[in-house]
Amino acid sequence: MPDITVGEYLLRRLRELDIEHVFGVPGDYNLGFLDQVIDFPGLDWVGTCNELDAGYAADGYSRLRGAAAVVTTFGVGELSAVNAVAGSYAESVPVVAVTGMPATAVAAAGTPVHHTLMDGEYDHFGRMFAEVTVARATLTADNAPAEIDRVLRALRRHRRPVHLNLPTDVVLARVPAPTAPLPAADAPTDPELLRAFLDAAAHLLEGARTVSVLAGHEADRHGLRGPLADLLDSAPVRAAVYSTGKGVVDEHAPGFAGVYTGEFSAKPARAAVEDADCLILAGAPVTDTVTGGFTHHFPVGRTIELRPCRATVDRAEFTGVVMADALRALTGLIHKMRLPEPTGYGQPAGAPRRADEPQPTRGTEAEALTQDQLWAAVGDFLPEASVLVAEQGTAFFGAQELPLPRDARFVGQPMWGSIGYTLPATLGTQLAAPERRSVLVIGDGSLQLTAQELGTMARHSLPPVVVVINNDGYTVERAIHGATAAYNDIASWDYTALPAAFGGGDRCVTRRVTTPAELADAFSLAVATPDRLVLIEAVLPRDDAPELLTALADRFAEQNDYGA
Template sequence: MSTISLGRYLFERLHQVSVDTIFGLPGDFNLTLLDKIYEVPGMRWAGNANELNAAYAADGYARVKGMACLLTTFGVGELSALNGIAGSYAEHVGVLHVVGVPSTSSQAKNLLLHHTLGNGDFTVFHRMSSNISETTSIVTDVAQAPAEIDRCIRETYIKQRPVYLGIPANFFDLPISAKLLNTPIDLSLHENDEEAETEAIDLVLGLVKDAVNPIILVDACASRHDVKEETKKLIDITQYPTFVTPMGKGAINEQHPRYGGVYVGNLTDPAIKEAVESADLILSVGALLSDFNTGSFSYGLKTKNVVEFHSDYVKIRNASFPGVQMKFVLQKLNRQLPPYTKNYKPVPVPTKTASNKNVAASTPMKQEWMWNQLAKFLQEGDIVISETGTSGFGINQTSFPNNTTGISQVLWGSIGFATGCTLGATMAAEEIDPKKRVILFTGDGSLQLTVQEISTMVRWNLKPYLFVLNNNGYTIEKLIHGEHAGYNEIQPWNHLELFHAFGAKEGTFENHRVSTTGEWNKLTESKQFQDNTKIRMIEVMLPVMDAPTSLIKQAKLTASINAKN
């Protein structure tokens, strides 16, 4: 082929960067574009239940594969997705949001089209998205369109933030040179300014040389901006005690002998809190210091010797180095560190929480027991998704096997995120390895916001584990305010009938209800259950106000902050 359509060019480029599933919904301004998906071998259209769920799914896919694409129609479609896009922006997740917009002739004539506000303004929705996008583009010239598509894909991948790309409906079939596909999109980082980088590294080496009680603290952006390998080498070389934040869970190997646990400010286990806060040097990798990630900003660090490594700057004490990217700094720092750490004498890391003691098989399920017991079920390579609420806090108690991916929307905290995210993460995992397990933990209340996406899982014969914690309502909200208020209650569902409701064929799914510790152990220790051969719903019956200890403490802090003038 000497030419291809602009629409096909978009999907060929996405396929080249391993984005093989497109999320979204059809609409009349994107229908012709959707035809082009089926022209690219290996590409598929997920076909979501609504745009918000599609945005959550794209977020989950991107966290597993590095980037995702969401495709919506103008106005009604794109606005429905914006809550999910905002979450991706807040949490550094690369989602390319492609919007089919009205044709150039319709816009030029200011036609009173459907899906508009009726005022002739065709740019208003683009302006809305610009506030939660790394960059935006509306294609107006087909000759420049391929370069704009390439630029938007690169920015999405490199910056790990959403990018908005609007393409008029009359452009999808326009021909462009197929030879453009022969030149790969450059996804490499630009080199740091050498002088600034050298100065930053020299300052860090000086602090390392003088440190007696240093630690490493790893946060979310170590995963988002692809420095997990550099961070592992930093730990191996220095042998410093290493801790993660809630958002950083899964960024390092929790079975590493220098791993010390999860640090959440005042909500932390006392031994971990003391180890972190008594440090005289903290090497912080990829920090996102939100309230739920820091125990409502209760970090009690006793040193000013804090080095922050970020995707686009490094901060050392009070000195900031804009544009100095942590990827290159960590690589060069690791090469230079050994002479500066030779006198460091490793101190013991805090003792890990002991496993649950044996209890009677008839013991009712409680979250404190469940989150500790969960480690026995998890396997290397699992993707564990925990919903905002009791699951997001409880998972911090669970010890992950090596190479486990943890996903929890701690900063944006949109209730219902995790179910849509599970769809995207499972589709991504399937593309990597069909045996790779995806395990969701969500509440009965949260599930009601995005339950439709289980239908899409059934449609694609996906095989995640769906653990639904049934504690009869919005427990996290009840802990913060309104324990007996009607607005924190929900209509109870028969969760074990959902697969039937969504048309799943017999033999392709399993349903389980767990009420006691004995039932949990019998189920999770089953070899047949441990293999992800079918989609499974596991309803875990819990007392209404049962919650992890850390969430109970966090709820009190949140209620106090909300009440302040």
């Protein structure tokens, strides 16, 4: 096998991870590597307006593709991206962060070159990345193949970010080409360990009449869509999801009970989770935003928890059990139990409405638009197999209870909650799955952090639908604290003018809507222009917020303890 450059070795491995786009910003320490990115077959360079946005875009891309890559320059560039990488770490999103750094000899000598702290220390920033990655390495001509493979194996195993420092002189160093593909993400669970887990689960399930599953974000990242569908197809099991796991279970499945948010859940989801004789937690760690501020109530002593690389049955832990293996084993066990069909749960939250049920009001032609009407219209518009992206705030909590069409995906960031995340993330989702139209709902305050990536979307001729909720500031923060405080105010922008200002030209269409009728017309325009970016500015009252957000805001205000 002929020698290749270190840069090419890394790019070959990225293609193995199904990465077709590399996000980032050029800087003098990464330009040699970017030459190779541009020339590499099957890879496209996507330059963003700043490194933070590149990291957000990579995060969104990875949620649909399973991995992504972002390239920055040393110091100033990588530190701009580190917030995005931290969000990927918090929400278990696999991203390869590549930093172009000064040449090996320059770093070894401690030369005070630009983008350093001028103290001769070259590992300051790498140590910062160590806190938000599962593996990192500084590549040399000698260690590059082994270290690249080690780091990428960690990314696959843990489904979290990794970091590679790539010095300018190492990019073109010659190394042997890879002779075998990267190993699979997870080795099969040891049969004896899996048998011990299954024995404990069988004992817990003995006599159970109702079994439910609660799925979270780790179920999505660790490939449990198929195993969850198999479970629901083979046994009368109820399934609920955290908001972070929305879309990982088919919301049209007979056993789907809705989104679980602790005490703020709709009755079907709460009953499915809290009243089950046995609850299976599938990649569903407990956090405040997904449990209604820790108001969850799981069946005591009747819970099986599946997490990456371990499973727990009541208090017995089985380290080394792969989640997918455990879920498949449980499916076989539960199938043999012949459970009765569950009754008494009522209509699942998120299930399609019956024809005889009252429909959400769509409003009259002259009536001012409300949150309820907005979400009813979004639900009417969403195409099958689309990607709904919802910014943390009013958008996320409105989308949480919105029924998803078949084969749709949902993207949000409720645990890290970095506002502005979703606009660049939508750039990533639309590139990751061009056959799926991405539909973003984002607040005006969040949009103002990352609005310039509308230009990047237009430059790449991408056709997402972007709904901007113009409600005059940070409504989510007003709901928690400071309803009239100046710090929750923002500048008033002409949002429909932004695509043109960012170079969109005739690749974009925009509408400003203030009534339900105007919103319906705007969505009709989006249907008629599937090849163009459509931005809809929806003007809403300042204090109008989804009911779930209002309830959770009171809970978070209590947790923060700011007083009256």
